[in-house]
Amino acid sequence: MDGQELSNQPDPIEAPSEPNPNTDPATEKRKRDDQEKEQHPLWKTSLCSFFRRSNGSCSHGDACRYAHGESELRPRPDNTWDPTSERAKKMARKDEGEKEGGNDVMMTEAFSDGEEGGGSSAVAAAEGGLSKCLVNLPMRWISDNLRNFLNENGISFKSAKKKKGMVVGFVSFESAEQLHSALKELDGKSVGNKTLKVGDVMQRSVDKKSKVALPSVEENDQKTVSINGNSELIDLEDGEPTDDGLTSNSSDSRGRSARDAVTPLADMPYADQLEHKKKSLIQTLKRLTRNARKACPNGIPLPEWVLKSREIGGLPCKLEGILESPLVNGYRNKCEFSVGYSLQGKPTVGFLLGNFREGVTAVQEPVDCPNVSRIASRYAAIFEEFLSQSSFPIWNRLNNTGFWRQLTVREGKKPGNSAEVKNSDSTVSEVMLMVQVCTAGFDDEKVNNELQRMAQEFSSRATAETPCLPLTAIVIQDHKGISNAAPADAPLRSLPIPKECSDSGLVAHDGVEARIHDYISNLQFSISPMAFFQVNTLAAEKLYALAGVWAGLGPDTLLFDICCGTGTIGLTLAHRVGMVVGIEMNASAVSDAERNADINGIKNCRFVCAKAEDVMGPLLKEYLTLSQKQEEIVELAKDNKEIKSSETTLDSAEGALEPEESSCLEQIEPEECSCLEQINSQCESGSLENRKKAAESKYQIISTSDNGTTPVKQFKNIVAIVDPPRVGLHPSVIKVLRSHSTLRRLVYISCNPDSLVANAIELCTPSADKTEKGGQKNNRGWRNMSSAGLARHRAKSMPYSEPFKPVKAMAVDLFPHTPHCELVMLLER
Numbered sequence: 001m002d003g004q005e006l007s008n009q010p011d012p013i014e015a016p017s018e019p020n021p022n023t024d025p026a027t028e029k030r031k032r033d034d035q036e037k038e039q040h041p042l043w044k045t046s047l048c049s050f051f052r053r054s055n056g057s058c059s060h061g062d063a064c065r066y067a068h069g070e071s072e073l074r075p076r077p078d079n080t081w082d083p084t085s086e087r088a089k090k091m092a093r094k095d096e097g098e099k100e101g102g103n104d105v106m107m108t109e110a111f112s113d114g115e116e117g118g119g120s121s122a123v124a125a126a127e128g129g130l131s132k133c134l135v136n137l138p139m140r141w142i143s144d145n146l147r148n149f150l151n152e153n154g155i156s157f158k159s160a161k162k163k164k165g166m167v168v169g170f171v172s173f174e175s176a177e178q179l180h181s182a183l184k185e186l187d188g189k190s191v192g193n194k195t196l197k198v199g200d201v202m203q204r205s206v207d208k209k210s211k212v213a214l215p216s217v218e219e220n221d222q223k224t225v226s227i228n229g230n231s232e233l234i235d236l237e238d239g240e241p242t243d244d245g246l247t248s249n250s251s252d253s254r255g256r257s258a259r260d261a262v263t264p265l266a267d268m269p270y271a272d273q274l275e276h277k278k279k280s281l282i283q284t285l286k287r288l289t290r291n292a293r294k295a296c297p298n299g300i301p302l303p304e305w306v307l308k309s310r311e312i313g314g315l316p317c318k319l320e321g322i323l324e325s326p327l328v329n330g331y332r333n334k335c336e337f338s339v340g341y342s343l344q345g346k347p348t349v350g351f352l353l354g355n356f357r358e359g360v361t362a363v364q365e366p367v368d369c370p371n372v373s374r375i376a377s378r379y380a381a382i383f384e385e386f387l388s389q390s391s392f393p394i395w396n397r398l399n400n401t402g403f404w405r406q407l408t409v410r411e412g413k414k415p416g417n418s419a420e421v422k423n424s425d426s427t428v429s430e431v432m433l434m435v436q437v438c439t440a441g442f443d444d445e446k447v448n449n450e451l452q453r454m455a456q457e458f459s460s461r462a463t464a465e466t467p468c469l470p471l472t473a474i475v476i477q478d479h480k481g482i483s484n485a486a487p488a489d490a491p492l493r494s495l496p497i498p499k500e501c502s503d504s505g506l507v508a509h510d511g512v513e514a515r516i517h518d519y520i521s522n523l524q525f526s527i528s529p530m531a532f533f534q535v536n537t538l539a540a541e542k543l544y545a546l547a548g549v550w551a552g553l554g555p556d557t558l559l560f561d562i563c564c565g566t567g568t569i570g571l572t573l574a575h576r577v578g579m580v581v582g583i584e585m586n587a588s589a590v591s592d593a594e595r596n597a598d599i600n601g602i603k604n605c606r607f608v609c610a611k612a613e614d615v616m617g618p619l620l621k622e623y624l625t626l627s628q629k630q631e632e633i634v635e636l637a638k639d640n641k642e643i644k645s646s647e648t649t650l651d652s653a654e655g656a657l658e659p660e661e662s663s664c665l666e667q668i669e670p671e672e673c674s675c676l677e678q679i680n681s682q683c684e685s686g687s688l689e690n691r692k693k694a695a696e697s698k699y700q701i702i703s704t705s706d707n708g709t710t711p712v713k714q715f716k717n718i719v720a721i722v723d724p725p726r727v728g729l730h731p732s733v734i735k736v737l738r739s740h741s742t743l744r745r746l747v748y749i750s751c752n753p754d755s756l757v758a759n760a761i762e763l764c765t766p767s768a769d770k771t772e773k774g775g776q777k778n779n780r781g782w783r784n785m786s787s788a789g790l791a792r793h794r795a796k797s798m799p800y801s802e803p804f805k806p807v808k809a810m811a812v813d814l815f816p817h818t819p820h821c822e823l824v825m826l827l828e829r
């Protein structure tokens with residue numbers, strides 16, 4: 001047995017006593033079982049890896065606390081099964097199957113790629129019921145692959161179409177015989193690791209208004225499909241729209257709505273939603289412990305936090321709880337509405353009813369979606385009405401043609417005591433509308449006229465509402481790409497807002513750069529159209545305050561705000577540290593961050609516009625190795641203490657939350673925690689004037705280093721707060737953070753707990769004495785690896801360095817009614 005196995009060897013709980021030959025063996029066994037259950041809550045709830053690897057032998061024998069085979073395995077206290085067990089895998093397959101089965105294909109777009117089989121023949125096929133859709137095809141396939149596949153399997157067909165990036169393809173047949181033999185062969189056939197499903201195809205009614213002939217657009221081949229006896233995909237070709245009523249019925253029978261698609265937890269009471277999220281986070285966090293255990297190199301003892309995890313149900317650290325969102329309904333300050341067709345073929349502004357890759361392109365209005373504000377819903381409705389009159393076509397996701405693509409509504413708030421706010425509408429003072437279009441192939445003059453007409457419509461309709469809707473800016477984003485996710489540099493232009501708006505009390509900023517404003521912790525943030533800003537401002541305020549409390553900040557702290565967006569985290573914490581260095585790759589967000597520092601009179605921040613992976617190493621080197629007199633900083637810190645003592649409650653909260661003293665967050669459930677009040681007080685207190693005064697006197701000695709050439713100070717306490725996008729941190733950033741041992745504390749904020757766990761595996765797994773080189777051979781198959789598996793693999797090549805350890809975690813619910821929430825974890829070493 002090698003070192004790793006030794007170090008990871010499961011502990012026997014207690015050797016069972018010798019059975020008494022005079023007692024009934026069944027009673028004995030029951031007694032023993034009862035004893036075992038009492039001994040350990042997780043008794044036999046995981047499979048013994050030694051037993052499995054060594055073909056049925058384990059040195060602990062019956063005393064092993066792990067199950068020797070599936071028959072011994074027990075469910076866990078939360079009623080789940082060891083994920084490596086056949087039972088769990090089978091259940092996962094079943095869930096997956098159910099999920100797939102429930103994935104109705106709700107496609108309402110035209111599918112005319114000029115290939116054979118389109119046009120009238122396809123219509124005839126559809127009308128005769130001779131068209132089918134195939135679901136679960138490999139995403140990389142195009143029509144040629146589908147045809148080859150059919151030919152190889154001896155399937156006769158008339159036409160076959162498949163778009164790359166989708167799992168759905170369309171096949172039409174010459175005759176009923178062809179169709180029947182194809183069905184027999186194809187339904188349930190394995191393709192890769194998926195099982196093919198065949199769905200019917202039916203003609204769907206098409207709203208006549210959507211059929212205006214326009215340049216480079218072919219509005220034929222409309223499809224509506226569903227699988228498993230539900231409604232179907234496909235309706236074909238231009239022609240008189242028929243109101244078949246079928247799609248609306250089928251839509252009802254499917255019962256899938258925008259509310260289900262975007263707010264799947266909306267029918268649960270909010271307290272239950274929080275409980276649900278907490279449970280799911282617990283499962284995710286346990287993966288960190290399991291994977292760090294597995295990744296621990298041979299001969300290296302398991303870290304203490306892994307050993308101690310047994311005392312807290314396998315968690316890597318305590319999950320302190322979940323902070324609820326101050327506003328539960330209408331909390332989103334930004335909504336991206338897709339433009340598409342409803343299941344009934346009506347031009348619609350709302351949400352896709354599912355995933356495009358799975359063939360869903362149907363859109364429904366944001367009816368009853370409780371995360372959407374009333375103002376955003378109204379603008380979606382106004383735009384939808386405008387589109388019903390527009391001669392410009394709606395974007396077709398299958399053919400990548402069309403004009404109107406997306407409406408984004410961004411709201412800005414008034415300053416004020418936000419925590420009191422229960423009605424989001426009353427605090428919204430600014431609205432930016434961003435309309436995404438694709439102008440390629442359209443006449444410039446006609447486009448300009450149409451956009452002007454649209455601006456007019458928005459402004460007059462906004463004015464007509466009671467109370468009238470704020471309208472601050474209208475921005476046009478021109479985007480040709482396949483998906484609506486436009487790159488940060490997609491061309492933008494501002495449309496002037498017709499005068500009547502400003503006359504009627506709307507705030508119209510004609511001629512100035514389009515932007516809106518919001519407030520966090522009494523700081524004003526100016527936000528440009530493409531910059532990231534948390535969608536739930538009030539909950540974000542709590543998130544940043546929590547990060548600040550856990551980061552253990554002080555005047556001698558240098559705070560790295562990694563992936564800083566418009567500078568929200570760094571700027572709200574700047575008054576508590578010596579200096580902030582923010583790193584962000586989106587140029588307009590960086591210029592917003594600089595502007596925001598200015599607006600709020602904050603001088604101790606430097607923002608670097610770059611990918612963190614490109615600059616993190618050099619920046620740490622710059623700040624950590626420059627020989628500067630630390631005493632100067634200490635002196636400065638003393639001065640600051642004096643300034644601070646005259647500040648408001650914000651500072652008393654800070655004092656109380658010095659990391660050494662503030663163990664309350666660790667010990668008390670958030671519901672009861674008085675620290676929550678302190679987090680709240682951080683959000684609310686600290687007037688702008690106070691902050692400005694403090695900033696001015698505090699930072700006169702420290703100069704910022706905008707271009708990296710101004711001398712910079714060395715700081716005693718180096719802290720990083722990272723808030724990466726969903727994919728998590730780039731591996732090089734993880735490597736740099738891990739290998740700079742002066743960085744002792746890291747607060748990780750994540751909107752995707754899976755990525756947090758994957759990154760934490762790399763940050764927290766002990767390094768081997770000798771690191772493995774990630775060779776070609778080892779990298780093979782990485783595409784199929786889970787994010788945790790990949791992280792374990794990367795951890796092996798981590799340069800020798802002291803690992804971090806997870807200290808505590810807490811969730812903040814920024815997204816009520818959805819399964820998502822932010823997770824914050826404190827890592828220290």
Ligand SMILES: C[S@@+](CC[C@H](N)C(=O)[O-])C[C@H]1O[C@@H](n2cnc3c(N)ncnc32)[C@H](O)[C@@H]1O
Nearest residue numbers: 532563564565568584585586611612723724725
């Ligand atoms: C989740 S947002 C957080 C922004 C900010 N901390 C906040 O709360 O408003 C992630 C940010 O990371 C930026 N980003 C994504 N990849 C990056 C990279 N490789 N380097 C630096 N910034 C990146 C995005 O542009 C985005 O602004």
